[in-house]
Amino acid sequence: MKNGNAGDGAPAFGGAPESLLISDTKLTMEFKHQATVTLAEVAQAAGVGESTVSRVLRNHGSFSGRTRERVMAAVERLGYVPNRIAGTLASTGSRLVAFVIPSLSNIVFSDVLRGASAVLEENHYQAVFSVTDYDPGKEEALATAMLAWRPAAVMLAGYEHTDGTAKMLRASGCRVVELLDLDGDALDIAVGFSNRAAGRESAAFLIRRGYRRIGYVGHDLDRDTRAGKRFSSFCDTLDANGTPLIAREIVAGASSVENGKQGLERLLARATDLDAVYFSNDDMALGGYFHCLAQGIAIPSQLAIFGYNGLDIGRAIPQPLSTIRTPRVATGQIAAQLVVANAPPQAIDLGFELIEGATA
Amino acid sequence: MKNGNAGDGAPAFGGAPESLLISDTKLTMEFKHQATVTLAEVAQAAGVGESTVSRVLRNHGSFSGRTRERVMAAVERLGYVPNRIAGTLASTGSRLVAFVIPSLSNIVFSDVLRGASAVLEENHYQAVFSVTDYDPGKEEALATAMLAWRPAAVMLAGYEHTDGTAKMLRASGCRVVELLDLDGDALDIAVGFSNRAAGRESAAFLIRRGYRRIGYVGHDLDRDTRAGKRFSSFCDTLDANGTPLIAREIVAGASSVENGKQGLERLLARATDLDAVYFSNDDMALGGYFHCLAQGIAIPSQLAIFGYNGLDIGRAIPQPLSTIRTPRVATGQIAAQLVVANAPPQAIDLGFELIEGATA
DNA sequence: TGGTAAATTGGCAGCGCTGCCAAAAATATG
């Protein structure tokens, strides 16, 4: 069933007015559809100098109350909107913050953006972003494009950048914030948590709970290097315990509930005697959970499930998902605060929380 | 269990070099950490004029192959990154596109951003965004802030803007795109689908399936006006059929799985004889689904569930969710394409698809 | 009231780039 069809054009954008044109100036202005009021025009209308208008609008420097009122009245009357492009060019340092993120489908990154944008908006900074699709080459191209806007800071996910990206960022003079990972050397500021520690603790938890025949279902680890780090530490910890990973299933493509479901199905077809499965993240784990639900596999007695991220939905399913909750929004907030405060280079570990849940 | 602690500062951002300073110029440059290479410097290094460099870099106008090589070599050697701020100021029209969206938690908007950003990146446009939290006042403030960047277009959700916002946008001279809603008058371009039609079809479907005692669980409708429109048409359709809505439960706050779960629980406590429940969206519906699962309520025989959005996860649960799938990514793509092409004012209805699923 | 310190204010040179125009060089034409 398909609804909808191409709609008609709505002529709301308006054409040129047909009458009442007093002068050529008026005519031109109307045809341009452009209310490009400049600071100089405001100054003239208010009967003051340009710099005075600038001072009043930025509330910077000194001016009398009367001047202030006259300027504000002119601004109001003319509908003046300051041009930040010009302002940024004239002054030093922009109030743009550039985000170069791997994906917008992965809630991890939209959570970070959410946390950051709230702080940035409060401080009158403007967020700009681009999406790399986990492609390091694209990251480099997009980071270059971002630097062209001379942002106050560039925020990136993790440490895995091409040499070109790293070199360029270092040379750019703007702040660089690497997010969501702490297992590596920061270029400038880093905010997040250790994915290696998360993998380690996940394994330790399953071992503590008595699971011994453990499998893994994950998505493309070459691209999502943070998931790769978790998995690698997870395996190391299992090995150290003398109960190595029994089987793994890597699905092609991005993490998703559907992929988790199919991944577990395929894993179980090959390894029938597992007692627990570690998933690359909660989306995947939920897929696994639904597979068990549909197949009548008892959780956790027949099979335990463990995820990563601590999504809200994991707490709403009949058996709360056992997982690790990561401070994604806080990562964005702290990162933004450090940028706004122009804090010195540093690495901030926000840690994570293991949620015992009911699935493992 | 809490892991992690404040990390040590990583001195990677570097301090000033202590020796080998040849001149004051060098010293100053180093302290600035700023490799601000300008077009003029490139021109000098390449032994050509500024406008020639500009032409080569933009591949616009004519220049010889030899000149091109010399310029590119100088660019490479100096690590020049063009300043788009200056470029935008000097030329007419920016390549910025501003998004003013209600929320980043709601996947609807990140899907739209995703679709749009892919198209924008291909065309060398840059996306900037701010989040209104469904607050019309904030929308106005943020839209003003956006206009200060003189974007090529402003993209907003729906038609419900304050008079001030509408007036300002109209006067701004930049393109305005209203997304995800077609039930109203567009300011310029509109891309999306009819929420009223969606509500109507949802009701018609439930009626067709034989449900007669229908309830509703929704979230804050004053803020999410699109959900409000769906609900209102849904009710109208039920009324017209002579089987009006039996009961409704509006939860405070944003839509979420948890809220859907609690909402259904409260609704069923008041109205025990419902045979179907319409949810404000899939997140809420999933919560309802999980509530039934946990309470042993048979779906759809005891209670049918119907959602809105067509999230992927709805297809991965044991019984695929009955819902309406909306073209969110496509909405973003089309909107971006129209802006890039500077298309005339128009309203494009992308429609939606009713998914029969197994829950209603 | 005269004189100095403090508070206001305006003028104007850029910020780095693009766009226009005329000059110069290369190519074509008679």
Place this chain on the structure above:
DNA sequence: CATATTTTTGGCAGCGCTGCCAATTTACCA
């Protein structure tokens, strides 16, 4: 070989704003 065209190129005036500095006005003190 001179002239007409066409292609390349450089110079320079802004784009709209900020920051510096000097000029002007006002406030304050003896």
